[in-house]
Amino acid sequence: MDWSRIPSLSALRAFDALARHGSLSAAARDLNVTHAAIAQHLRALEAHFAETLATRDGQAMRLTETGYELAEALGEGFDRIAEGVASILDRNALRPITVSLTPTFAEVWLMPRMRQFWDRHPDVEIRLLPSILLSDLRRDGIDLAIRFGTGEWPGYEVEPLSVSRFVVVAAPGYTKVKSLDDLGSLGAYDWYFSSAANEQRVWGRAIGVDFDKVGAMDMANNGMVLSAVRSGLGLSIQSRTLVEPDLASGQLVTLHEGDPEGLGYYIVTRPGVLTPGARAFRAWLRSMAQTQT
Structure with missing residues (x-):
């Protein structure tokens, strides 16, 4: 032309x-x-x-x-x-909005609140892809990701999503540890993790527990982990939201809490314009996180 x-x-x-x-x-x-x-x-x-x-x-x-x-x-x-x-x-x-997220975030934080999103946006279809793997947003056609880490993902637009804190929990009387050094000296049989919950290991390393050295017991899912910990078989790192009822009843106690600076969940998107549905979902995530803090 x-x-x-x-x-x-x-x-x-x-x-x-x-x-x-x-x-x-x-x-x-x-x-x-x-x-x-x-x-x-x-x-x-x-x-x-x-x-x-x-x-x-x-x-x-x-x-x-x-x-x-x-x-x-x-x-x-x-x-x-x-x-x-x-x-x-x-x-x-x-078209459906494709969201990549960790299984823990989906189970503990997002799914209990999804009805509130659909009450506000009944015409927006959300396709969730829970995975511990780091997805390529462009290659995999993902509109928005919720990742756990320090926020360092070059090439993407990243903003913190302040949601529930993590805690180290155990059954009452399981251990008498009183410091991070004591936690780091515990052996592999003391720690229980879910193979689908990468946040547990990331958070643990951030507070100074070297699981490559210490080791841990991997379970198929987090429900099995909590069952083992409630039975007094060991301790675990969990979202405080998930174990709040156990803490309130005294079935579990906290051994350590307090998120390391910069570590947490983040909303991750590709640079550029989001679809209307993706913008609505991101705005809803922000508003829900603010009400929980």
């Missing part, structure tokens, strides 16, 4: 409005510009084509034969553009 032969798109848009409304004033109101601006665009187009495109007929403007020809072409072109834009907007508005 030779763009040098095509007039200013602003002028073409002004002429399209003039052709549809039949007057300079009406076209100006439609485009929220001045009467003089529409007249100036008309003169620029007539100079470009070296032909008269419209003549004054009282308060109205009458198109010439060339003006009708241009108006018909512009109408078809702008209508096609509008259809294409609407198609993309509708597709993005209706």
Whole structure:
């Protein structure tokens, strides 16, 4: 396409409005510009084509034969553009929002609150992909991720999501440890983790417990871990939200709590514009996190 032969798109848009409304004033109101601006665009187009495109007929403007020809072409072109834009907007508005997140976050924090999101946004479909693996948002077609760590993921837009804290818990009387050094000296048979909960190991390393050296017992899921800990078989790192009822009843006690600086959950998105559904979900996550802090 030779763009040098095509007039200013602003002028073409002004002429399209003039052709549809039949007057300079009406076209100006439609485009929220001045009467003089529409007249100036008309003169620029007539100079470009070296032909008269419209003549004054009282308060109205009458198109010439060339003006009708241009108006018909512009109408078809702008209508096609509008259809294409609407198609993309509708597709993005209706397609499911794909969210990558850790299994622990999904189980402990998100799923108990999802009804509140769908009550506000019943037309937004959310597709959750729980995994301990670090997904490539662009390659895997992911709109938004919720990751646990220090927030250092280059190439992405990252913002902290302040949610529940983690704690070290055990059954009453299981151990008499009173410091982080004591925790670090415990053996592999003392620690119970879920293989689907990477946060437990990340948080533990951040407080100074080297699990590569100490070791731990891996269970298939976090429910089994909690059952073992409640039975007095060992201790574990858990979201405080999840074990709050056990702490309140005295079935479990905390041995250490307090998140290391910078460590926590983060909302991670690709640079650029999010779909309307993804924006709504991100805004809801922010608001829910604020009510929990």
